[in-house]
Amino acid sequence: MELNPKLAKWSVLLPVIAVFFWSLNIVVTRYVAEFISPVSISFYRWFIAFILLTPFVWPQLIRQRSMVVQHWKQLAVLAAFGMVLYQGLSYSAAHYTSATNMGIINAFIPVFTIFVSIFILKEWPNRFAVIGCIISFSGLLLVIAKGNFANLVSLGGHSGDIIMIFAVFFYAFYGVFLKKWQLKIPLFTSLYVQIFFALLYHLPFVLWLGLDRIDAQNVGSVLYAGIFPSLVAPLVWIMAVQAMGPNRTSVFMNLMPIFTAVIAYFWLAEQWSIYHTIGTVLAILGVILAQRKPLLVLEK
Numbered sequence: 361m362e363l364n365p366k367l368a369k370w371s372v373l374l375p376v377i378a379v380f381f382w383s384l385n386i387v388v389t390r391y392v393a394e395f396i397s398p399v400s401i402s403f404y405r406w407f408i409a410f411i412l413l414t415p416f417v418w419p420q421l422i423r424q425r426s427m428v429v430q431h432w433k434q435l436a437v438l439a440a441f442g443m444v445l446y447q448g449l450s451y452s453a454a455h456y457t458s459a460t461n462m463g464i465i466n467a468f469i470p471v472f473t474i475f476v477s478i479f480i481l482k483e484w485p486n487r488f489a490v491i492g493c494i495i496s497f498s499g500l501l502l503v504i505a506k507g508n509f510a511n512l513v514s515l516g517g518h519s520g521d522i523i524m525i526f527a528v529f530f531y532a533f534y535g536v537f538l539k540k541w542q543l544k545i546p547l548f549t550s551l552y553v554q555i556f557f558a559l560l561y562h563l564p565f566v567l568w569l570g571l572d573r574i575d576a577q578n579v580g581s582v583l584y585a586g587i588f589p590s591l592v593a594p595l596v597w598i599m600a601v602q603a604m605g606p607n608r609t610s611v612f613m614n615l616m617p618i619f620t621a622v623i624a625y626f627w628l629a630e631q632w633s634i635y636h637t638i639g640t641v642l643a644i645l646g647v648i649l650a651q652r653k654p655l656l657v658l659e660k
Contacts, residue, residue, distance in 0.1 A: 374600035375612035378593040383463060383619035385589035387627055389451055390459035392581035398451035400572040401582055403562045406443060408586025410555045417552040424549055434541050435550065439557035442534035449527035457520025460630050463620025464503050465524045467613070467643045471496045472532035480536050492649035499642025500525075502635050547598055555590075614644045 392401060421428065428435070453462060471493050477483040485493070504521045543550060574582055600609045617640045624630040 371600065371603040374596050374603060375609050376615065378597040378600065379612050379615045380619055381588045381593040381596075383616050384623055385585060386450075386462050386466065386616075386620045387459045387623045388581045388584055390454045390462065390624070391628060392578050393451070393454040395575075395578040396572045396582070397569065398448060398455070399562065399565045399569050401578070401585060402444075402448050402451055403559070403566055403571065404574065404582045405447070405585040405590060406555050406558045406562070408583065409590040410552070410559060412587065412591060413548065413552050413555070417548050420546065420549055421552060424545065427545055428549065428553055431541075431543050431545060432553070434537070434543060435545075435553045436557045438534060438537055438550075439554040440561060441530050441537065443554060443558035444561045445530040446527050446534065449523050449530070453520045453523035453527060455520065457518075457524060458630050459624040459628060460617075460621045460632065460636060461503060461521055462524050463624070464617040464636065464640055464643060465500065465521065465528055466620075467617045467640070468496055468500055468525075469528055469531055469535070469613075471646060472529050473535050476529075476532045476536045477539075480533075481540055488649050492646040494646070495649065496643050496646025499639040499646065502642065503639035505635075547594070551594065614648075617643065 389401075450462065474485050474489050474493060478485070504518050545553075572578070597609070600612075621630075621632050621636065621640075625632055
């Protein structure tokens, strides 16, 4: 895709906007935890996105139905990891930890992806990746321990962080499966079918636990979750990838902990401590180092 030269200088704003929407969603997740159950907001989120996408994607889905049928199992797996396990556990974690911690833990997705790639793609990390992972994990432990590693002994006080770590771990599977299968299905067709499977996965939980009512306290959060992080952010992110390339674009994900912390500070009055700063710096440094490629030594 060729970007209009007049708009090229503004392309840097695209990934910033996408990351901002995702960061704000983390804070919204924490805020609304008091007003709606994890199952309810997760189901409503994907139901709203499904309804909004239907008139635009349905004609395209009909034309590409043979391709979708061919890959429905892969799409079902992607929905399970990316939309149900990751997002569902995130909504659960919000009941027990801060939005600031959730944002920092999200920054470890690239590190978890390296580990998952070992088992699924048989891709072994180079020395930079190993060192980067060690640095990042030290930052993660520092955040969970609230600046004092002795606090790690009392695991009961870190249940929300642990749930969020599992959520991020499952999302790493989502990214690795995308790379492994490299499905040639248009973005929004793939997203639409994944949302359909996500709704199916929610049904047993909805029937068992029921749905909370949408009211004045949670309606804004539900609508935001169903529109901006689910539909608008992915579209803007894809535009950024097309304009700037995947490698340059991916660097902007490192802004998520910072955006989340700033929004949570002003909205939820969450405090930013020195251990958050050190943990975030270690996480970002580790991720950058882990993505570094070793120099090739040319034979003379």
